[in-house]
Amino acid sequence: MSKKNVDDYLTEGMYGTRLPKDHERKQFLGTLRERIVLALTKGQVMSNKGLEQLEEAMKENPEAKLIINGHVSNRFLKEEKKIADKYNIPHSTITNQEAEDTDIGAVLTYDYAIDKEEIFIKEEPEQPDAKQETETEDPSFFSKIKSWFD
Incomplete structure (x- = not known):
């Protein structure tokens, strides 16, 4: 292990000790x-997508806690907090400058590692109705001519 120099001591004194995986923490x-059971993006929190999955995860993980991004307006977080209160899940809001750079709106997490493979909710693309597809589909000039000879 390398020796600390004066700059290292000054940096630790001004900013605190470095945490491992600091970018991940931000x-x-x-x-x-x-440590995360489920992570919701800011968009999912604002549109209330993923509430069912969040509630299910809270049922299955009663010892977890909910961390909320403080840069998301409280009016969007009412349902998440309501579900957390329903299952006696403690929740806290993080409002620091480092959290401002993230796209994460809320996380359900433990204080120890659980190594869950998939922590994000897969958003299904909206499927347009088949009727709308046929109405908007405009055949090309050549396909019209080809249909005359068929």
């Missing part, structure tokens, strides 16, 4: 990815 509202 992205996931102060926790590590390996």
Whole structure:
């Protein structure tokens, strides 16, 4: 292990000791990815997508806690907090400058590693109705001519 120099001591004195995986902590509202049960993006929180999955995850993980991004307006977080209160899940809001750079709106997490493979909710693309597709589909000039000879 290398010796610390004066700059290292000054940096630690001004900013505190370095935490391992600091970039991960900034992205996931102060926790590590390996501890997360479920992560919701800001868009999912604002549109209330993923509430069912969040509630199911809270049922299955009663010892977890909910961390909320403080840069998301409280009016969007009412349902998440309501579900957390329903299952006696403690929740806290993180409002620091580092959390501002992340796209994460809320995470359900433990204080220890659980190494869950998939922590994000897969958003299904909206499927347009078949009727709308046929109405908007405009055949090309050549396909019209070809249909005359068929």
